[in-house]
Amino acid sequence: MILFRLLAALASGTIFGFGLSLSGMLDPARVRGFLDVTGNWDPSLAFVLGGAVMVAGLGTWLQRKLQRPAFDRAFDLPADTAIDRRLVVGSAIFGLGWGMAGLCPGPAVASLVLGLAPTALFVAAMAIGMIVHDRLLPSGRV
């Protein structure tokens, strides 16, 4: 079972990374162009989110019909339903950083293989931000 689980994770990660590459999400300039709604707006990234949610939605529909995933005992879904200050403040801090650099975690990590210094710096700083959070506020789990 562990081998299947590892292969499923590897395949899923590879498709994710390829999808990011194909969609233009790896390019911070295009991401900022999408966020720049009052300037020279590039709407193409709305298609990324639209396409992704559509297909993931089919996955959700199928998941609700199943008792358990193929390679594990149970679905691990977030139990937290509270819309609290933590969710809103955290998301706002993330949005601030995302808008500043045009990088979010997936594209930043995937583009590490391109060997660019700014991306490596971003990921290192992101890791520090995560570790600082998890050390200071350990109850904040995903």
Add this chain to the structure above:
Amino acid sequence: MTGYWPSLVGGMLIGLSVAMLMLLNGRIAGISGIVASLFRPLFRPLDQRLAASAAFIIGLLLGPLLYRAGFGQWPAVHIQVSLPLIAVAGLLVGFGTRLGSGCTSGHGVAGLARLSPRSVVAVVTFLGTAVLTVLIMRGLGT
């Protein structure tokens, strides 16, 4: 590659990846959570879940390599901001995604696909903040 088709197809592949990880392994493909979980062995012992997270990240890095193999070039990456700003943005993204329990993948794709009210609030918040950030930075000429 430009235009809407690569964005739509790339987005659909990201959605497929999210659906696969849920249906096969029962896990939400939230990149910030997966990346943060990799730092836990610094403080705790390794387990199977962690190995699956590592396999997903290895796949994420293989994605752009596969793109290069298929299209003969790396996906475009244009960095627009200075290194100090990149570092600050990375810290904010790392801390914010942990505090807010997710980023563009976990809340933006998986969460919206599950129609999670928490994720809807998170997405509206981080998209709104990022749009505002880009607007203000353009106003300041950075």
